[in-house]
Amino acid sequence: MVLKIILFGLIFFVIYKLVGGKLPTFGGQKNDALSKEEKRKIDQDTLVECAKCGTYVTYKESIVVKDTIYCSKECQQSDAEKRG
Numbered sequence: 801m802v803l804k805i806i807l808f809g810l811i812f813f814v815i816y817k818l819v820g821g822k823l824p825t826f827g828g829q830k831n832d833a834l835s836k837e838e839k840r841k842i843d844q845d846t847l848v849e850c851a852k853c854g855t856y857v858t859y860k861e862s863i864v865v866k867d868t869i870y871c872s873k874e875c876q877q878s879d880a881e882k883r884g
């Protein structure tokens with residue numbers, strides 16, 4: 801019965817479209833969001849080296865200017881003055 805197979809496929813397609821074109825996940829989404837949050841937290845606490853004086857500061861405490869990391873505003877300003 802080919803018609804039955806086509807009908808089954810059509811129903812499956814409608815369900816597939818209903819879930820937003822994504823295959824349904826079973827409880828995995830919440831864990832995924834949590835791990836992302838956890839990862840961000842780790843990133844914030846990662847020690848980074850100051851480009852000016854070499855002091856290690858956590859990423860959340862650092863000042864990032866044009867992909868250059870500084871430990872404090874003083875270091876950032878003195879380096880900016882040096883560069884002109």
Ligand SMILES: [Zn+2]
Nearest residue numbers: 850853871875
């Ligand atoms: Zn510094």
